[in-house]
Amino acid sequence: MKTILHDLTRLRRGPWEMVATLLIALGVFMLMQPFALWLYSYSFLVTLVGTVMFIVVSHFPE
């Protein structure tokens, strides 16, 4: 955990990609879940942030 946080502060690709991946997965789940309409309402924002983040952080150094 400490290593991941350290790599996040040093702007390393691996942990940032993981954060972006989690955001995209969460956004898609929110978009298609049958439980709460408010989750659906915020799904696009979460997916968009995750996708843009994924594109940006994939240019970070390893």
Place this chain on the structure above:
Amino acid sequence: MTDETTARTSAASRRPPARAIKGLSDRAVGWIFVAPTIFLLLAINIFPLIWTIRLSLTNYRANRTTAEVSWVGLRNYERILTDPDIWNAMQATAHFVIWTLVLQVLIGFTLAYLINKKFKGNDLWTTIIVLPMMLSPAVVGNFWTFLYQPQIGLFNYFVGFLTGADPSSFSMIGDVALAPWAIVIVDTWMWTPFVMLICLAGLRSIPDSIYEAAECDRASKWRQFWTITIPMALPFLMLAVLFRGIENFKMFDLVVQLTGGGPGSVTELTSINLKREAFEKWRTGYASAYAVILFVTVFGLASIYVKALNKVKER
């Protein structure tokens, strides 16, 4: 004579070939070859994407070209993301995508594993299994509506024969509970051969020597399956899931032919819903915002998936 030939050859090798032929550098020749592709990519992919994003921020209607178009900002997105009907379409799509992928991967991989074994009539069975994939989705949708007919449908008779139920007592495409499964069954029937072919390519790429080494180490068939077959076929399996996942996310023709989105709207997938908004209600700006939301979702998922695929291939 020999000296003259050698001198001519060395002079020719020193000269850049492109510059010598056309007076262009290698870089310029490269750009000339790539330019048509870049132009097509910009014209067919990038420009429509930017135009769709622009339209999604307006109240434009394609059937009223003379009407004034006004800027509505993010209102289209707001309305889509609070609309319970579109939320239901998203859930119907999720049900369709998840179940078709699970069934196609399980059945497709099993078939590939069996076909990969050498037996008499192997090629004939492969051809028979692959046949549904070669049909047009419109044709498949149409003839499955006959197979699903409660009175004359073979599917109902087959289910009745297996379960003892009256064949005319249920309607696969007319029942709210059964219709989502009806489209899953047809898509699985049609596209499992595709997954099987990709898995078969993966299984055939595994060298026999690895299995022979495992036999020497007295590894059981079960262990060989989990430690050799599955890891080595995994990139192919993931590729099949990527192709089918994206394809099923935008599934349209098969379902329109089969159920038309009904009964009610239980099989109205996002692509059908989007088409209705765009070309039946003519709310082009609204439909563009809808399309952008679907695009971002598929793009995000595909990005994760390609990353995972590369990691598996590196292993």
